[in-house]
Amino acid sequence: MSDDPRQAAERYRLDRQMRDAGMEPESAESPARGSTAAERAAFVETSIQQAIRRGEFDDLPGAGKPLRDLGGGHDPDWWIRRKIETEKLSGLGPPALTLRVEHAELAQRMDAISREGDVREALEDFNRRVIEARRQLLGGPPVVTPTVDVDAEIAAWASRRRARDAAPAVAPPPPARRRRWFRRR
Numbered sequence: 001m002s003d004d005p006r007q008a009a010e011r012y013r014l015d016r017q018m019r020d021a022g023m024e025p026e027s028a029e030s031p032a033r034g035s036t037a038a039e040r041a042a043f044v045e046t047s048i049q050q051a052i053r054r055g056e057f058d059d060l061p062g063a064g065k066p067l068r069d070l071g072g073g074h075d076p077d078w079w080i081r082r083k084i085e086t087e088k089l090s091g092l093g094p095p096a097l098t099l100r101v102e103h104a105e106l107a108q109r110m111d112a113i114s115r116e117g118d119v120r121e122a123l124e125d126f127n128r129r130v131i132e133a134r135r136q137l138l139g140g141p142p143v144v145t146p147t148v149d150v151d152a153e154i155a156a157w158a159s160r161r162r163a164r165d166a167a168p169a170v171a172p173p174p175p176a177r178r179r180r181w182f183r184r185r
Helices: 005-020 036-054 079-087 093-102 107-111 116-135 148-164
Strands: none
Touching: 093 107, 093 116, 107 116, 107 148, 116 148
């Protein structure tokens, strides 16, 4: 505790206000506000050890089970990778990885577009982002995603579109007849 009478008087006033408000004032066994980091660490460690002896950490979920993903090497971004996996987020990560995934799904994305001008614009945007990612010197994995030949991709898109349009359309099955509830027997 401090020897300064002003601090002691303030502590007394604060404790009295806390009691009047129905709150528990800071006890003598908790660390004082002016204590050193070593004293606070010792207090925390003592509190943890006492809680262990009382059994307050027994029956916690996952008790006695190994920690997930502990066997690999050191990865400073483990928490963000786990968040991306659990939330099933896409479009996040270094440009090298996102562009690689986008390149693999490029034909599917282009097939969803109906106009040739929009396809050309999307392909030029993809090439621009690949070139921009190659110019970045921020670190991370290298960008090995190739740029695409816009005219060749448009020709492939057009041929896929013609093949899809020429295929006979399969008629959907007729809807099942619903029986009225009042006609049941």
